[in-house]
Amino acid sequence: MMKADVSRVSYRSELALLATGAVALVILALLPPYIGLYQTQLLTYGLIAAIAALGFNLLLGYTGLLSFGHSAFFGIGAYTIAFLLRDLNIHMMEAYMAIGLPIVALASALFGYISVRHTRIFFGILTLSLSQVLYSLALKLFWVTGGTDGLRVARPSLLFGLIEFTGAGSFQRFIGTYYYYVLGVFAICVVLMWVIVHSPFGKALQAIRDNETRAAFLGIRIRRSRLIAFTISGTFTGLAGLLWAPLNGLATPDVLYWPFSGEIVFTAVLGGFRNFTGPIVGGIVFTYLKTYAVATTPYWQLLLGEVLVVLVIMLPTGIVGTLAHPGATLRSLARTSIDLSLRSIGVLVMLAAFNWWLILYGRAGDLREVAECLVATADRCTSAGPPILMWTGFAILALGLILQMRGLRARAGAPMKSPAPAE
Amino acid sequence: MILLRTVNLRKQFGDTIACDNLNFVVNQGEFLSLVGSNGAGKTSLVNLISAHLTPDSGQILFEDKDITLATVAQRIKAGIARSFQIVNLFDGLSVFDNVSLSIFSREGKAVRMASLAQHDQAVRSETLEVLGQFGLAAMSSVKAGGLAQGERKLLDVAIAYALRPKLLFLDEPTSGVSTREKAQIMDTVSSVVRAGQVTAVVIEHDMDVVFRYSDRIVMMHEGRFLADGTPDEIRANKDVASILLGAPLSA
Secondary structure, eight states: OHHHHHHSOOOHHHHHHHHHHHHHHHHHHHOHHHHHHHHHHHHHHHHHHHHHHHHHHHHHHHHOOOOSOTHHHHHHHHHHHHHHHHHHOOOBHHHHHHHHHHHHHHHHHHHHHHHTTSOHHHHHHHHHHHHHHHHHHHHHOHHHHOGGGOEEOOOOBBTTTTBOOOSTTHHHHHHHHHHHHHHHHHHHHHHHHHHHHHSHHHHHHHHHHHOHHHHHTTTOOHHHHHHHHHHHHHHHHHHHHHHHHHHHSEEOGGGGSHHHHHHHHHHHHHHOTTSSSHHHHHHHHHHHHHHHHHHHOTTHHHHHHHHHHHHHHHOTTHHHHHHHOHHHHHHHHHHSOHHHHHHHHHHHHHHHHHHHHHHHHGGGSOHHHHHHHHHSOOTTOOOSHHHHHHHHHHHHHHHHHHHHHHHHHHHHHSOOOOOOOOO | OEEEEEEEEEEEETTEEEEEEEOOEEETTOEEEEEOSTTSSHHHHHHHHTTSSOOSEEEEEETTEEOTTOOHHHHHHHTEEEOOSSOOOOTTSBHHHHHHHHHHHHTTOTTOOSSOGGGOHHHHHHHHHHHHHTTOGGGTTSBGGGSOHHHHHHHHHHHHHTTOOSEEEEEOTTTTSOHHHHHHHHHHHHHHHHHTTOEEEEEOSOHHHHHHHOSEEEEEETTEEEEEEOHHHHHHOHHHHHHHHTOOOOO
16 A cells, blocks of 8 residues: 555645746736836846756756856857847847747757767866857957947847837836746746756756766766757757847847856856756846946956855855755854864955945945055045954954964874884 | 677786686576686676776677677667676665666656656656665665665665666675675675576675675686686685685696
């Protein structure tokens, strides 16, 4: 009787997940009237970033391949729309996707064919190099691509021309409608990706990630599986590029440049690449984080870099991983030695103080002013908070270093254990 | 009836001859132990037969078909599977998924991406059956990375067994476990293998285990076969005793 219960397929977990997803979708659908136009636009960017990260994570989280070239597929998607609009005068979003997705899939398959023969750093470098070839072409072939100016992308019609955006208030109507369009595509992407990673193929990818040799000895074709994963991954990211271009209104070489690939990696790490929802959360959070960092200080890359440092030191499983298993995160932190903990906390407190300064004074764009506040209380450095925090952080760091030195000295001075003398 | 035969199989690493023109025969249905000191060439021989290594010369015949140039996947399809000396599991996957993946691969379903792995009733039933045979059913939802060493060894064999091979190579299935666990593992493995009528070739160092479970024992030394016989014949062989005790071989 028991065996029958265990062996029967249960749909309970899928139904629970479907219900949770439906609730999340309804909440997202109800948001726009309450959050206003700007936040709706921002959230649309967030959903697009989530689609890109979802695709990227099929490679990183599920196949164990770290690509530094996914900006290429995002860029191909964005430029495809720009070319279709300029050269073929196509204004329909569905046509963009019908033509753009096969192009992105083909490009992904080509990049993948070259890259998946290698793993680890070689794979990363190859993907990075290939994407930078595209960036250079976009930059240099300015008579085709518009060079650094990029190409303008007008607002397309949606749902096979049923919804057009012209005349007064078209921007507002576009943002309001496009949000739901992107939300619909996002929901389809989430379901598709969920099925893929829970399919036998998805399990095979995870097996390749964990143990390539053993997977081969089960008869799994490693290179072919990686190539398929790469193609799907690139296509998802390319779809994000297709959705992004009309919202941004411009396709520029920036989205083909390697720092944009870094942002996609950041997104997955931020949310947590070891779980399915991590990249989704990471995509949305990163969009807000970057937007507010850019608005806060000209040194916004510094802020994002610090967030990455904190993530790697304190929350290696990302936002979702930490929230899902807070106990494991705390236990992991508790296992860290006291001196290492103090050094980490000291650095983090100092970074927090530095950020405080950046927010207070960095808006003017002069990093020197911020540095001056560190060593002397100039008139303009009116707030006492940052220096106090900075020196507190320094004191914690110093304590950590002292404890580390004492520990090293104690170990160096300890006598070697010798066998007990015979009686 | 001969299941596997190698003809003058040779593999050399630099100056070291790992397999020196070996003519190895495995009969259908037997539980064969491959023994010998470290560096004798046991694992190299298994690696050659399972396509983990390419031979310098010689032939490998499986069911009278030449598989010398066959790929790993082709050999698995033909019916050859193996486990590894160092446990090779998919630590991020559950125990259930570790075994079910073997079945998906065997059935040619490992490329399916439009259906959920958990919902394949036939694969699910077979996976639970295999896990039950190896005493791992209670741990089916545990991540493989969280298993104890003895359980990991059993799962390693279960993954290979789930491919339903005709010939199963087990490379030191009891290494790194306690004496009590050794007996448990070998009892389980030998009973499952014999019940499934699978021919097994086990590389093993523990001679108590070898003598207790084997139908036939082949002793290797410096890339060559030193002795081949039943446990009683091997026990009586002076050369084998010399190797095991570290004494010089008889002239």
